[in-house]
Amino acid sequence: MTVINALFSWTVVALLISTAAAATEYTNHTVGGAAGWFFHTATNTSVTNYTSWAANQTFNLGDYLIFRTDTNETVIQTFNETTFQSCSTDDASDNDTFHYYGGSTAFSKPHTIAVPLTEEGPNYFFSDANDGIQCQNGLAFGISVNHGLGLPPSLNQPPPSPFIEPPGPDAKSPPVKNAGGSPLLQNGALSLGADARVVLCALIFGAAAFLRS
Ligand SMILES: *[C@@H]1O[C@H](CO)[C@@H](O)[C@H](O)[C@H]1NC(C)=O
Ligand SMILES: *[C@@H]1O[C@H](CO)[C@@H](O)[C@H](O)[C@H]1NC(C)=O
Numbered sequence: 226m227t228v229i230n231a232l233f234s235w236t237v238v239a240l241l242i243s244t245a246a247a248a249t250e251y252t253n254h255t256v257g258g259a260a261g262w263f264f265h266t267a268t269n270t271s272v273t274n275y276t277s278w279a280a281n282q283t284f285n286l287g288d289y290l291i292f293r294t295d296t297n298e299t300v301i302q303t304f305n306e307t308t309f310q311s312c313s314t315d316d317a318s319d320n321d322t323f324h325y326y327g328g329s330t331a332f333s334k335p336h337t338i339a340v341p342l343t344e345e346g347p348n349y350f351f352s353d354a355n356d357g358i359q360c361q362n363g364l365a366f367g368i369s370v371n372h373g374l375g376l377p378p379s380l381n382q383p384p385p386s387p388f389i390e391p392p393g394p395d396a397k398s399p400p401v402k403n404a405g406g407s408p409l410l411q412n413g414a415l416s417l418g419a420d421a422r423v424v425l426c427a428l429i430f431g432a433a434a435f436l437r438s
C-alpha cells in the first residue's frame with residue numbers, strides 16, 4: 226500500500242516536471258508572416274487571413290506578437306470579446322482594452338509594434354482604423370494563450386508596494402516584529418514562481434510519502 230502511495234507520488238512529480246518542460250523557449254510571432262499587418266484599401270480587404278495564420282501557431286505566456294505595419298492601421302488588444310466583435314473601442318474599458326500606437330500621426334509610416342502576451346486564455350487583436358471597416362474586413366483575429374513556461378522575470382514585475390506614511394517626528398511607532406513567515410515568500414525578487422512552488426510541494430510530498438514507505 227505504501228509502495229503504491231510512493232509510486233503514485235513520484236508519478237505526480239514526474240508528470241509535473243514533464244508538463245513544465247513542454248515549452249522550452251519564448252517565441253516571437255510575426256503577425257501574418259511575411260504579409261505583415263496591413264489593410265489593402267483598393268480591394269477593401271486585409272492582406273492575408275489572420276484567422277488561418279493564428280490557427281497554425283501555438284501561443285504561450287511571455288511570447289511576443291510582432292506587428293510589422295504602418296500608421297494606416299492600428300493595433301488594439303482586448304480581453305473583452307464584445308469589444309472585439311464590435312470592431313470599436315468606443316465603449317471599451319481601459320482595464321481590458323489596450324491601444325498600441327507607433328507615435329506618428331502621418332499616414333503610411335512603417336513601424337513595428339511588439340506586444341508581449343502576459344495573460345493566459347483568450348486574447349483578441351484588431352485594427353479600429355477606417356471606423357472599424359479594416360476590422361470588419363479581416364484585420365482582426367483571436368488567439369488562446371497557453372501557460373507554457375509562464376512569464377519571464379522581465380514581464381513579471383510585482384506591483385509596487387503600497388505607500389506607507391513615514392512616521393512623523395513625534396509618532397510613537399511600536400517595534401515591528403517579523404511574523405516569522407518564510408523570507409523566500411516575503412521578498413518578491415527572491416520568491417519562486419507559482420509553478421516552481423507546485424513542483425517543490427510535490428517533491429516534498431513525494432519525498433515524505435517515500436520516507437513513510
Ligand atoms: C522578441 O521581441 C522582443 C520585443 O521586441 C525583443 O525584446 C526580443 O529580443 C525578441 N526575441 C527574439 C528571440 O527575437
Ligand atoms: C468596404 O467594405 C465595407 C463593408 O465591410 C463597406 O461598408 C464599404 O463601403 C467598403 N468600401 C469600399 C471603398 O468599397
Ligand SMILES: *[C@@H]1O[C@H](CO)[C@@H](O)[C@H](O)[C@H]1NC(C)=O
Binds near residue numbers: 274276277280
Ligand atoms: C479565413 O480563414 C478561416 C479559416 O481558417 C475561414 O473560416 C474564413 O472564412 C477565412 N476568411 C476569409 C475572409 O476568407
Ligand SMILES: *[C@@H]1O[C@H](CO)[C@@H](O)[C@H](O)[C@H]1NC(C)=O
Binds near residue numbers: 277278281
Ligand atoms: C497552416 O497549416 C496548414 C497545414 O499544415 C497549411 O495547409 C496552411 O497553408 C497553413 N496556413 C498558413 C497561413 O500558414
Ligand SMILES: *[C@@H]1O[C@H](CO)[C@@H](O)[C@H](O)[C@H]1NC(C)=O
Binds near residue numbers: 265
Ligand atoms: C494610407 O492611408 C492614406 C489615407 O487614407 C492613403 O492615401 C494611403 O494610400 C494609404 N497607404 C497605404 C499603403 O494603403
Ligand SMILES: *[C@@H]1O[C@H](CO)[C@@H](O)[C@H](O)[C@H]1NC(C)=O
Binds near residue numbers: 308311317318321
Ligand atoms: C466588455 O465590453 C463591453 C463594452 O464594449 C461592456 O459593456 C462589457 O461589460 C464588458 N464585459 C466585461 C466582462 O467586462
Ligand SMILES: *[C@@H]1O[C@H](CO)[C@@H](O)[C@H](O)[C@H]1NC(C)=O
Binds near residue numbers: 318320321
Ligand atoms: C474594470 O473596470 C470596471 C469599472 O470601470 C470594473 O467594474 C471591472 O471590475 C474592472 N475589471 C477588471 C478585470 O479589473
